[in-house]
Amino acid sequence: MRYLILGTTEALRPDGTPLPLGGARLRALLAALAVRGGRPASVGELASDVYGDDPPQDAPAALQALVGRLRRILGREAVVSTPGPGYRLVAGPDDIDLYVFERRAAEAAARLDAGDPDTAAALLREALGLFRGPALADLPDPAGVRPEAQRLAALRHRVEADLRRGATDGLVPELTELTTAYPYDEAFHAQLVRALRAEGRHADALAAYESARRALADALGTDPGPELAALHRELLAGPPPSRPAPAEGPAGNIRPRLTSFVGREPELDALRADLAGSRLVTLTGPGGSGKTRLAEEAALRAGGPAAWIAELAPLDDPGAVPGAVLSALRLRETTLIARDGAPLQNDPTAHLVEHLADRPLLLVLDNCEHVIDA
Incomplete structure (x- = not known):
């Protein structure tokens, strides 16, 4: 049985269909019992809740009769008598x-x-x-x-x-x-x-x-x-300045979101400081905690047009990591020549090293924990 008191009081059968509670007094009695979450209530407390400032001449007897009516609707075992005297709704917090x-x-x-x-x-x-x-x-x-x-x-x-x-x-x-x-x-x-x-x-x-x-x-x-x-x-102080456009070369693949990013300034400040002093910064946290969005925003603020992201979640083979990064950097169709004159197209790792050696770039490797060794 479920009891609803966030609105007009209702009692629902296990299949979700409502029970006919009848008049306002019965609904008030059930609400007074349910709001206590299965804890006992004295006759005086319940009478005050049900009748307010206009109790009947014999409020305990009237309340007892009302409890009898409620038991006939809910089942006798749903409302039990307690010492005091009083009554208790047989229900737990998950039922209310x-x-x-x-x-x-x-x-x-x-x-x-x-x-x-x-x-x-x-x-x-x-x-x-x-x-x-x-x-x-x-x-x-x-x-x-x-x-x-x-x-x-x-x-x-x-x-x-x-x-x-x-x-x-x-x-x-x-x-x-x-x-x-x-x-x-x-x-x-x-x-x-x-x-x-x-x-x-x-x-x-x-x-x-x-x-x-x-x-x-x-x-x-x-x-x-x-x-x-x-x-x-x-x-x-005015709106924040817009990010400058790249002077030359291809822009990164992290696109500014249509919606603004608010509420994570302490984390962004910490990331800005870490990125200024470290070549590798790792974000950890439980799933759904917003690591990707935070990483993208930090990368855009720190790297601007030189900010890229490679999504590694779909990878099953650790050996595919260099190729996935090549694809993210749009280098699949580019043939680079090593310093000794040999082509690097068939060696994705060497290809990456050659491409990245002489240019500033901030790369986000997203969802990398399952291929961390690679």
Whole structure:
């Protein structure tokens, strides 16, 4: 059995079909039991949740009758009596949508902190999709305050994950609505400024900052916090300069993405420093943590037109590595002559050495762990 309380209360059979719960009192009783995640609740607590400020003359007897009706719908074993006296819903956290949402939102926050915005965004979309309306809609206020606050926090995290992975399509209108609905939420205002900047709308980003500043000053008499203030300083400094075009020769094969790259500046700074002092830099991390995108961005910033990438994931034979790099560098059709006059076409390793010996180049070898010896 599954219990849904992130909206109007529902009970679902194992096949997903809903059980007929009847009136508002039964839905309130089930919500009051489910929100406790299988923990017992006293008769007084349940009566307060179900009847609010207008309890019947004999609230314990009325509640007992209501429990009897609920047992006839769910099955007698679904609601058990506990000492106190009280009642308990026989269900675990995985059976109740509120606790599934909390688990997925927490896992997504951890993935976001670990530098995996793609997984975080997917988890958060699943978690937020569990809401079918206002949380604990069948219980009196303030029962739904906490889950609604968690919902808002998950929404902020989902937007942040999308910004970090460069998925900005649709973010500006969504954040415009959110800043209208929550005019004093600085996180949403900051995300709107960042989304506008990512789309290259520098003037609109400045206007969005000014709108946030006025809203905070007029209503609360406060100035923007550190994040908004820092964004404003960056905007005043102007958009970043465009990368110069190559002076001559073929450009690299790493193409700038259509979406901007945000949120990984510390890693990019570290890579820039490592590349300045080392000929070989290795990125490691779990699958899906964004290593490829980070490597591409770092290579473009450090190598510009001399930045290339060779994708080695499809290779089964380690001996094919030099040929794969030749293909990535577009050298398959080029015949080079060694310094002793012999052609190098049949020796891909020598071909690479000859090509790379006298020219600056930054090469990303992506997904190379399975052919690392080669």
